[in-house]
Amino acid sequence: MRHLYLMRHAKAKQPSGDMTDHERPLRKRGKHQAAAMAPVLHRWQALEGEVYVSTAVRTRKTFDKNLKQLPEANLAKHVHFDKALYTFDGEALLAWLKTLPNKANSVLVIGHNPALLDLARWLCEEAPDALPTGSMLHFSLPNTPWAAMERGCAELVDSLTPKEASYPFFQRLDAPKPPDKCNAETANHIRNQLEQQYLTVRALEAGVIAGVDPEFLHQYRVNLRRSRAVGEAVLSTTKVPGLKKMLKRLKHRANATSDLRDLDVFLKHLSKSPPQLSARARQGLKQWLQGCRQEQHKALCQQLNSPEYAEELQGWQTFLASNDFGKALSKLTPKRINTVLSERIAGHDNDLAALSLDAGDTPFHTLRKRVKRIRYLADLNPATTPLFLSELKRRQSLLGNYQDLCTRQAWIEAFAESLDSDAQQKQECEAWRASIEVKKQRLREDVLALTPLADVKT
Known part of the structure; x- marks a missing residue:
């Protein structure tokens, strides 16, 4: 089976002055797009085979930006900058694809639309209708000579855009406004x-x-x-x-x-x-x-x-x-909210007063859940002071850190159980788990030092 990866260059500037289309550099957004797709190239193993890049400035810079994010990738021996890829014609790109050497089982192409999208649709009917800048497609193809590829012979394995690969892009472009x-x-x-x-x-x-x-x-x-x-x-x-x-x-x-x-x-x-x-x-x-x-x-x-x-x-x-x-x-009404809020604060303070350093994990988890419920209820009350909300967030973070340590211990123990008879690694895991217990004890002390929430609210 062969693998073909198609990547469109990242967002480029419009030509100005004497600048030709071939010379268009990446915009700032394009640089971020290219960097965001580096983990995708790594995850999809798209750089492990032959890499072919159009000679246009925007495609070369897209490749360079990805390479900088993956310094361990040694691509010098299998990257090719090919002027034939500076094309917007799908038929020309297909003709180029059919000239690939048969020893190339994995190929990444960084090029241009509409040629890339036309090729994708020729290879697979399930190809997407659009290929935004910086996006990638992954196809699997039969293990036949490249020259013998036929229409519809490929299967779409995956497709991804920068705003699906990078939360900062999503937040900037697609996140609903509060x-x-x-x-x-x-x-x-x-x-x-x-x-x-x-x-x-x-x-x-x-x-x-x-x-x-x-x-x-x-x-x-x-x-x-x-x-x-x-x-x-x-x-x-x-x-x-x-x-x-x-x-x-x-x-x-x-x-x-x-x-x-x-x-x-x-x-x-x-x-x-x-x-x-x-x-x-x-x-x-x-x-x-x-x-x-x-x-x-x-x-x-x-x-x-x-x-x-x-x-x-x-x-x-x-x-x-x-x-x-x-x-x-x-x-x-705010009055109803405040009544329930006072009841929950009293419950929290009772739980806090009952804690001790030798208490198990469960009471601390219970207290964390109480703080969370109090915080979201307080958010509904217009009269809640910023100081009180800030204190709730601080306590939620402190107790959340405690829970993270407990979860870490649980995964370490599960890993140790998976080791069967490897006594040395089990011993290392037990020592690590014990060191986490010391950190938990310090957090217990911090929690016990907290003042009642009723005092903070008033």
């Missing part, structure tokens, strides 16, 4: 906030499925959990028929992301702060975690592509726009 909090009444603001979070969840799905930038998953998870938290805050202050059932579904969808998000956080930590393990153990752990992540991501993608998921999310949007939900929100 509602205007200042000019909306409490009921309207809550509904606008939930609708905006729904739209954000749906817009993030493509990036989550692509799986290149972990920030997509993080923001997807955050918006699901915030929607649920806001909904629970509303439910705690007024009766809303059908809301409890809807929130249960949101919880299920958010929980489906938990392990994958924990793995992303752990892998990021490993890259920044390598553990005190032998090289063999570190490599084994990294490969094991990546394997777990791949399985979790595959399972999540199957859920996101299922009809049941689409029906649930559509049902949530319909519920938010319903008259019944609007009537329930109209009964929500």
Whole structure:
């Protein structure tokens, strides 16, 4: 089987003065696009075969920008700058493709539209209708000579745009704008906030499925959990028929992301702060975690592509726009919010007072959940002071760090169990787990030093 990767150059400047089309350089946005696609080239193994680049300045700079992001890639021996690729004619590009040497089993082409898109459609009917600047397509082809390629012989393996591969691009171009909090009444603001979070969840799905930038998953998870938290805050202050059932579904969808998000956080930590393990153990752990992540991501993608998921999310949007939900929100007053808020603060302070240094992990996790619920409820109250919200965020971060350490220990223990009879690596893992316990103890001390929230609020 052969592999063909087609990449359109990144965004270029328009010609000015005596500048020819061939001389057009990349715009600032184009440079960022090219850099954002470097992880895709690496993940798709697109640089492991022959690389062919148009001689135009914008295609060469697209290649150069990618190369700078992947300094370990040694491409000097198999990169070719070919003037024949400076073409906008699909038939000419197809004729060029058929001249490739048969020993080339993997080929990356960085070129121009509409030639690339015309070639893609000739190769595969499922090719997309558009190929934005900086985007890539991956095709698998039969192991026949390039000259013998026939129309429709390829299978589209994957396609990706910079805004699906990079959260900063998505945030700049596609992220729904937050509602205007200042000019909306409490009921309207809550509904606008939930609708905006729904739209954000749906817009993030493509990036989550692509799986290149972990920030997509993080923001997807955050918006699901915030929607649920806001909904629970509303439910705690007024009766809303059908809301409890809807929130249960949101919880299920958010929980489906938990392990994958924990793995992303752990892998990021490993890259920044390598553990005190032998090289063999570190490599084994990294490969094991990546394997777990791949399985979790595959399972999540199957859920996101299922009809049941689409029906649930559509049902949530319909519920938010319903008259019944609007009537329930109209009964929500700052006084009601404040009453429930005071009850939750009292519960938090009781839990905090009952903690001790030798307490298990569960009471600390319970306290973290209480802080989260208090924070989202406080967000609904216009009278809540910025100082109180800031303190809630600080406590949520502190307890979140504690939970991250607990999760890290759980993955280390699971990895150690997978080692079977490798006593040396198991011993290293146990020593690492013990060192994390020391960090947890320090965080316990920080939590126990917190003052009651009632004192902060007043």
